Amino acid sequence: MARKPASRTEFALFDVIYEDGSQRSNRRVPVDQLGGLDEEQMIRATIEAQDREIAEKSGLPPLRIKAIKRPGKK
Numbered sequence: 599m600a601r602k603p604a605s606r607t608e609f610a611l612f613d614v615i616y617e618d619g620s621q622r623s624n625r626r627v628p629v630d631q632l633g634g635l636d637e638e639q640m641i642r643a644t645i646e647a648q649d650r651e652i653a654e655k656s657g658l659p660p661l662r663i664k665a666i667k668r669p670g671k672k
Contacts, residue, residue: 613669614645616661623669641666 609626616622625648631640642663653660 611669612641612645612666614663615665615667617664618661620661638666 608629610629610632611624612627614622614625625645627641627644631637631644634640645666646660646663649660649663
């Protein structure tokens with residue numbers, strides 16, 4: 599019997615610039631969180647949650663986000 603294809607989550611990529619001047623490229627945000635009036639807040643919340651998880655695992659405090667932009671856009 600054939601299996602059903604697994605559902606795949608599509609992602610949009612973002613570059614994140616932190617207040618200390620460092621940059622992380624290609625941070626993934628699910629496409630279903632894009633659009634709507636509060637799109638920027640949703641993107642920022644998703645990336646901040648990822649940062650908290652990374653900081654927890656590394657034992658370092660999370661960095662504060664200065665700017666978020668899509669690659670290739672100014």
